[in-house]
């Protein structure tokens with residue numbers, strides 16, 4: 001007698017497309033099966049970031065080498081999640097059923113998802129599942145950019161261009177925790193958010209170009225991705241570090257920041273300034289570092305809005321249209 005696979009509610013994506021309403025639908029599907037080195041997690045909340053749209057659209061094309069050439073390999077584009085461990089594969093020794101965890105998984109916009117122990121960690125005890133789901137990827141990126149690439153230390157000044165979004169809202173708090181003086185750049189509507197997250201100074205980019213300032217910064221994170229390299233270098237100290245994190249465009253082949261990153265690569269060896277870029281790593285060690293910051297009250301996810309699972313398309317649309325103040329979560 002064959003046993004029917006258990007069913008779950010999930011967002012399902014069968015083809016790539018740039019409009020979430022066109023390519024995502026909610027459906028009843030079989031729960032994922034796990035291998036010996038994997039875990040099945042019950043997702044309580046997932047979060048949306050700019051990467052969600054890239055996974056959904058399959059753009060820019062080179063990313064399809066990893067996520068599926070003709071159609072997406074994953075059930076849906078969700079990655080960051082918080083939830084509980086349901087089952088563990090026979091080789092998994094570091095987690096057990098019932099553990100409350102957060103991290104990244106395949107297909108987070110679903111009741112259950114498959115995860116790997118090297119990409120999850122125990123959830124901070126003092127956060128809700130929704131808050132914990134907001135952390136992975138965005139906060140990992142901010143941490144690795146500031147700590148590893150910029151090597152930021154106490155007493156330094158940092159300019160965060162794009163301080164009001166997913167990565168920026170964590171970067172402000174992590175930079176403050178590292179003892180830096182923080183200047184955030186954002187739009188008028190989000191100045192209050194950036195101040196509330198601890199920035200010492202705010203520049204409203206619709207009123208002032210940060211490059212017209214006479215200040216020089218030890219570290220610059222460029223998250224907005226639209227600033228000219230010459231402007232960024234102009235306000236960077238002689239031996240300062242610039243870390244290019246992101247930028248969005250509708251280009252199909254070339255990453256929006258690619259031109260600037262290639263120029264940085266060529267210029268950097270010949271100047272005192274270090275011009276760097278980053279590809280964030282999803283790993284449990286850094287999730288544990290973030291848990292430590294949260295439990296020491298140095299980091300609180302800034303959650304703008306919460307959507308239900310059936311509203312996942314609207315959540316992705318909200319982020320893509322640039323409305324998000326901090327993070328957007330999907331409550332499963």
Ligand SMILES: NC(=O)c1ccc[n+]([C@@H]2O[C@H](COP(=O)([O-])OP(=O)(O)OC[C@H]3O[C@@H](n4cnc5c(N)ncnc54)[C@H](OP(=O)(O)O)[C@@H]3O)[C@@H](O)[C@H]2O)c1
Pocket residue numbers: 049050051137138141161162163164165166167168185186187188190205223224225226227244245246247248278279280319322324326
């Ligand atoms: N390299 C990596 O490993 C990595 C990892 C994660 C993310 N990323 C990339 O990083 C970028 C940001 O991600 P996110 O999740 O933080 O996105 P987000 O939440 O949409 O935030 C975008 C930020 O850019 C700012 N911005 C927009 N136009 C600007 C302008 N003209 N000048 C200055 N700032 C401007 C926004 O400010 P307002 O909203 O106030 O306008 C906002 O603070 C994306 O391109 C993403 O793909 C890269």
